[in-house]
Amino acid sequence: MNDNLTESINMDLPHLENLFGFKLSCLASSVARIATEQYFNQLDLGLTDARIVAIIGQEEPVSIKDISIKGRIDKGWISRSVTKLLNKGLLKKLQDKDDSRRVQLMLTDEGLRMHQHISQLARKRNDDILSVLTPGERALVFEIMCKLQDHSDSILEK
Numbered sequence: 001m002n003d004n005l006t007e008s009i010n011m012d013l014p015h016l017e018n019l020f021g022f023k024l025s026c027l028a029s030s031v032a033r034i035a036t037e038q039y040f041n042q043l044d045l046g047l048t049d050a051r052i053v054a055i056i057g058q059e060e061p062v063s064i065k066d067i068s069i070k071g072r073i074d075k076g077w078i079s080r081s082v083t084k085l086l087n088k089g090l091l092k093k094l095q096d097k098d099d100s101r102r103v104q105l106m107l108t109d110e111g112l113r114m115h116q117h118i119s120q121l122a123r124k125r126n127d128d129i130l131s132v133l134t135p136g137e138r139a140l141v142f143e144i145m146c147k148l149q150d151h152s153d154s155i156l157e158k
Contacts, residue, residue, distance in 0.1 A: 057115035
């Protein structure tokens with residue numbers, strides 16, 4: 001291939017590191033790795049397990065569908081995690097009073113204690129990661145993230 005043509009094509013393509021989606025994916029991956037290490041090392045839970053306990057702790061009782069929507073987690077991943085969490089004694093199943101085909105999930109007493117640990121770790125991790133930002137920068141980051149999330153969701157709905 002002609003060197004001038006190759007150089008011209010490469011000049012038209014943005015560097016991967018300069019793409020918003022790539023930068024966001026890298027940041028999300030780093031934050032997820034930090035959380036995964038904490039939850040596994042300190043609580044013997046995977047990241048999805050911890051997220052599910054956190055969601056149930058805030059919203060209980062909830063269905064798998066509710067968890068999927070709130071946490072943007074695949075229902076298959078949720079089902080596998082729920083089985084593990086039930087076996088660990090962190091969750092209990094209840095029949096939905098409105099629809100006997102549906103199951104509602106709640107935390108057991110041990111699950112409530114685990115939820116407290118997860119919340120404390122998440123809060124500390126959040127503060128540690130955001131510590132490099134001023135309060136104004138933090139507010140701006142969250143405002144921008146909400147705006148981009150809403151816009152991305154609207155694109156997906158089209």
